Amino acid sequence: MILTYIETREKKIKKSSLEALSEARRKAAELGTEAAAVLVGTGIEGLAAELSSYGASKVYVLESGSLDRYSTQDYAAALAGLVKKLCPAAVFFSATAMGKDLAPRLAARLGVGLASDCTQVSAGDGGLEFTRPIFAGKALLTFRLTSSPQVVSLRPNVFPLAPAAAAGEVIRETVEIPATTARAEVTEILQESGGEIDVTEADIVISGGRGMKGPENFELLREISALIPRSAVGASRSAVDSGWIGHQHQVGQTGKTVSPNLYLAFGISGAIQHLAGMSSSKVVVAVNKDPDAPIFKVADFGVVGDLFQVIPPLKEELKKLRG
Amino acid sequence: MDILVLVKRVPDTESKIRINRETNSVVEEGLNFILSPYDEYAMEEALRIKGAKGGKVVAVTVGRDESLVILRKCLAMGADEAVLIKDPLPETYDGLRTARIIARFVQAKYPDARLLLFGKQSVGADNSQVPAMVAELLGIGQANVVVKLEVEGETATALREIEGAQEKVFLTLPAVVSAQKGLNEPRYETLKGIMMAKKKEIPIVSIEELGFKPDELAPQLAIIKMDQPPARQAGRVVTGVAEETARQLVEYLHTEAKII
Ligand SMILES: Cc1cc2nc3c(=O)[nH]c(=O)nc-3n(C[C@H](O)[C@H](O)[C@H](O)COP(=O)(O)OP(=O)(O)OC[C@H]3O[C@@H](n4cnc5c(N)ncnc54)[C@H](O)[C@@H]3O)c2cc1C
Numbered sequence A: 001m002i003l004t005y006i007e008t009r010e011k012k013i014k015k016s017s018l019e020a021l022s023e024a025r026r027k028a029a030e031l032g033t034e035a036a037a038v039l040v041g042t043g044i045e046g047l048a049a050e051l052s053s054y055g056a057s058k059v060y061v062l063e064s065g066s067l068d069r070y071s072t073q074d075y076a077a078a079l080a081g082l083v084k085k086l087c088p089a090a091v092f093f094s095a096t097a098m099g100k101d102l103a104p105r106l107a108a109r110l111g112v113g114l115a116s117d118c119t120q121v122s123a124g125d126g127g128l129e130f131t132r133p134i135f136a137g138k139a140l141l142t143f144r145l146t147s148s149p150q151v152v153s154l155r156p157n158v159f160p161l162a163p164a165a166a167a168g169e170v171i172r173e174t175v176e177i178p179a180t181t182a183r184a185e186v187t188e189i190l191q192e193s194g195g196e197i198d199v200t201e202a203d204i205v206i207s208g209g210r211g212m213k214g215p216e217n218f219e220l221l222r223e224i225s226a227l228i229p230r231s232a233v234g235a236s237r238s239a240v241d242s243g244w245i246g247h248q249h250q251v252g253q254t255g256k257t258v259s260p261n262l263y264l265a266f267g268i269s270g271a272i273q274h275l276a277g278m279s280s281s282k283v284v285v286a287v288n289k290d291p292d293a294p295i296f297k298v299a300d301f302g303v304v305g306d307l308f309q310v311i312p313p314l315k316e317e318l319k320k321l322r323g
Numbered sequence B: 001m002d003i004l005v006l007v008k009r010v011p012d013t014e015s016k017i018r019i020n021r022e023t024n025s026v027v028e029e030g031l032n033f034i035l036s037p038y039d040e041y042a043m044e045e046a047l048r049i050k051g052a053k054g055g056k057v058v059a060v061t062v063g064r065d066e067s068l069v070i071l072r073k074c075l076a077m078g079a080d081e082a083v084l085i086k087d088p089l090p091e092t093y094d095g096l097r098t099a100r101i102i103a104r105f106v107q108a109k110y111p112d113a114r115l116l117l118f119g120k121q122s123v124g125a126d127n128s129q130v131p132a133m134v135a136e137l138l139g140i141g142q143a144n145v146v147v148k149l150e151v152e153g154e155t156a157t158a159l160r161e162i163e164g165a166q167e168k169v170f171l172t173l174p175a176v177v178s179a180q181k182g183l184n185e186p187r188y189e190t191l192k193g194i195m196m197a198k199k200k201e202i203p204i205v206s207i208e209e210l211g212f213k214p215d216e217l218a219p220q221l222a223i224i225k226m227d228q229p230p231a232r233q234a235g236r237v238v239t240g241v242a243e244e245t246a247r248q249l250v251e252y253l254h255t256e257a258k259i260i
């Protein structure tokens, strides 16, 4: 069995968890085993149907009042209990903020190795093989985990969604959570303005660099973003360090790694640290007035020109498209 | 209050990475190594807390003699002590292994440490594994990817970044906190600091001293290969009147790439 941890926020399943489940099902089929899913929290049993439509033959529900809000320690304890009982070959996570917080904690609790932020999984003779970018994508490492179960986290936006009908039998499990004294509790979630989507989750990222000239011009990028569903505004470090936009928007080696379907770079030169964060994007478009800017070396489509002149007609064209 | 800061030596972010295909490892020759940037935020935060609440800041790394350089940097920034835990293996390729060594060290040498500060990930391996694993092994709470930290007596409040929002985490000490950009602005070492750091002795702790049996730390990760990623190809470039280039771009996205 490959067990996939399904992340929920506000009783909704994260898309990246469905990506992880889709990949788990593909690999389970190759290994001749089943894909199962696990939900943790309260009032989430109703989500099981959605999981069966992505290939989960069983959906385990770990429900308990104390699991209502995410807590690394309690969630790791609950999951470890289930994993010990089921002995799956592998446990998949999505490498989201929660996945990155929880997967290592579970691996350490089970005393096993962790393959984090993988961009490829293949079923070889000796079981699963994992590939992940290291040195911010400047090299790729392929390895096996020798301990069992294999705990794995998958980079969001990389693995294709694959709807597939399966039984989706719901199995409720009771959980025992040991009391701990040195604890961490999430007491509050502070939403960012407008509840915009994060650059790591967006299908399309529209980024600005120093060429944007000032904070007010990031409004232009937000206007483009408003015309494109599931898009988010990103930035280079120069723009962030100038205080033009918050650092949660920074893409690059010391910012976020994104793999959207489309990455649009406005007034970004393409420094090695920036490329590190976006070179796994499926399509890259650059608008830059300098024909020699390094960003053009990685762009599928480049526009040499002044971004302030290109953006207004670009918006018009996008509006036309939307009818 | 004793604060431990866990730091790692990594290649600087400008580095061109070359791979030795025979050994499946990174060619270290010609690389410039630095203190991992996120660990600098962790160091700075430790020094600020010490400034406000008193106590002692200890920088610790697991690595080879080469890592002494980054410990000197931490001392020059203002750490009171630095310790090298000497790992005989060149590169372990295993986050849990590093975490086990760190957890055992804390229990043996600094059982009273109230705060263990880390970088949110080491640039290089980019694993984001070690802090949460150490917290689990020590049975204490954690807050990762933290952009704000306030310590109040035996508790702390951290703001941690999640997608499109922040989680406020209430910690009972001791606890693990890993630093994200935005937490603070790291200070530069002063000349006086650098001079003092040169004179300080850096104790070295061996793996045996921590009571590990040889097979206890066997890596759980078997490398198959290390590759250069496929290079992206430069595509089409258009220039000219803005209206025309904008039209071409949207046409490309719509009919060719089929994204919009
Ligand atoms: C340790 C370390 C970590 C780093 N991490 C990151 C990171 O995570 N992310 C990151 O982005 N950077 C990072 N950097 C910084 C990186 O080296 C570059 O300095 C930065 O990416 C440059 O940002 P930029 O492209 O916006 O600015 P610039 O390099 O100044 O480029 C601006 C570009 O805008 C173009 N331009 C100007 N005006 C116009 C106009 N009107 N129309 C069209 N084009 C125009 C120019 O031709 C130029 O190419 C890091 C650096 C270090 C040392």
Ligand SMILES: Cc1cc2nc3c(=O)[nH]c(=O)nc-3n(C[C@H](O)[C@H](O)[C@H](O)COP(=O)(O)OP(=O)(O)OC[C@H]3O[C@@H](n4cnc5c(N)ncnc54)[C@H](O)[C@@H]3O)c2cc1C
Binding pocket: A114, A115, A116, A132, A134, A141, B006, B007, B008, B026, B036, B038, B039, B060, B061, B062, B063, B091, B092, B093, B094, B095, B096, B098, B117, B118, B119, B120, B121, B122, B123, B124, B125, B126, B127, B128, B129, B130, B131, B221
């Ligand atoms: C090319 C390459 C590829 C690798 N790939 C993998 C892999 O896929 N899986 C894997 O498990 N390991 C891998 N490693 C091994 C890795 O370098 C470490 O041995 C171990 O995983 C530490 O994790 P990290 O550097 O990823 O730390 P992270 O968990 O990303 O580091 C977070 C923080 O932990 C602390 N920390 C990490 N290492 C140390 C240390 N040695 N001493 C003190 N504090 C430390 C620092 O505060 C750091 O900022 C790889 C190493 C290299 C060089």
